[in-house]
Amino acid sequence: MTPKPAPGTPYDSIHEPDPPDPAAPPAGDPGIDQFVQQIRETADKLVNDRAGRGDTKLLATALKELRYCFKVFAAYRGRRKVTVFGSARTKADHPAFRAAVAFGKEIAARGYMVITGAAAGIMEAGHVGAGRDNSFGLNILLPFEQSANPVIHGDPKLMNMRYFFTRKLMLIKESDAVVLFPGGFGTHDEACEALTLIQTGKTHLFPIVMIDEPGGTYWTRWDQFVRDELLARGYISPSDLFLYRVTDSVEEAVAEVTGFYRVYHSMRYVRGNLVLRLQHRVPPAALDRIRADFKDIAVSGTFEQTDMLPPEANEPTLAHLPRLVFRFDRHNHGRLRQLIDFINREG
Structure with missing residues (x-):
């Protein structure tokens, strides 16, 4: 069980020691320093604003837990991840629990890692299927007892969060897909959060799959x-x-x-x-189809295939990927999803 911090315990002490970060930028990186300076300036303004204790504590705690989560995830940025949502009340003998175990096992076999809220039910099932080495947990500290499930308990990839908003941010930010099994209010909140962020372009596009029990x-x-x-x-x-896509088949969910x-x-x-990075170039015939069938989401110009653009130089590991570039209207993300589906099917 995840220990509850005693009254007055410093927040950082509920975490494991910081894991090493071999991918950390060198000290003095100007791309990082300017933002760190902005954080310092904002902190100083809290004093000038005579901010209340509660507001200041909220900001300090949120910054601490986000920084820690960034540190944990940094070492695994090279692997794709799926966040699994669903009820903590689902029992191990329920068909949905068994389906979540099967999904975790199948997606991990394809090299993905599984992120969950770290509790029991569907969250535990996802970890059971994926295994401890392929699992992350983002546990929420509640006034009533919520313990990390035994698969992820004690693992360095378990993070304990005080706030739902920071927890939800990390569950979406680090994900390459979201998979939802049946659940309560929290599951609906998470489903609508993911859909809203994609619909409004506030996050990168990724698949959202709702899985019913058979x-x-x-x-x-x-x-x-x-x-x-x-x-x-x-x-x-x-x-x-x-x-989004609805299915009762684990195999279809994994394929999606x-x-x-x-x-x-x-x-x-x-x-x-908008720059779409691709595994390989789109064939000329498919590019012609894209230019004709998806011109409604290009506000000007057309679709062009290019190599890495100069402003992308800060992502050298992606330099080899070809690009499809166009002036997206930043509105119709459903049509953008259709474009990506077309590229995956015909490209």
Whole structure:
């Protein structure tokens, strides 16, 4: 069980010692120093503002736990990760628990790591399937007891968080996919958070998969509600339905996650252009189709294949990847998902 800190215990003491970070930038890196200076200046302004104790403590604690999480994840940036959400109340004999174990096992076999909220139920099932070496845990410290599951307990990749907002940030930020099993309010909150961040372009695009137990109706009925109430009333666009997928098959869920990165690698904005990094160049015929079929999301110009752009020089490990560059409207992310699906299928 994760120990609860005693009253007055310094926050850092609830963590394991900082793991080594071989990927850390050299001291004095100007790309880092300017932002660290901004943090110092902001801290000084708290004094000038005569900020209250509670507000200052919130900022200090959030900064501490985010810094620590960045440190833990830094050593694993080269591996793709899937965040698994679902109920902490799901028992080990439930079909959804068994499906989560199977998913964790299958996705880990393909080189992915699994991130969960570290508690029991579906979160434990994901870790059971992936195994301790392939698991991260982001445990939330609550007034009532919440313990890390036995798979991740005591592991250096277990992080304890005081705030839900920092925990949710890390669960999304470090993920290359989000997979959701049935759960309660928290699971719906996490599903809507992921969908909203992608729909509004506040995070990188990644697959979101809702997995029902075999023959289950939890997510299919949710999907029907989205179509009957949100889409029908015009609260979302038809293309937003491409931002997620519902299935009751672990095999289909694994294929959805891994297939997303078949040709597509990652994305970045460079001077107003969206740069899609790809595993290899798109064939000329497929590029012609893209220019014709997806011109509605290019606000000007067209789609061009290039090598690494000069402003991307701070990511040398991606220098070898070809790029597909265009002026994205930054609005229709459902259509952007359709473009990536086309590239993965035809590229």
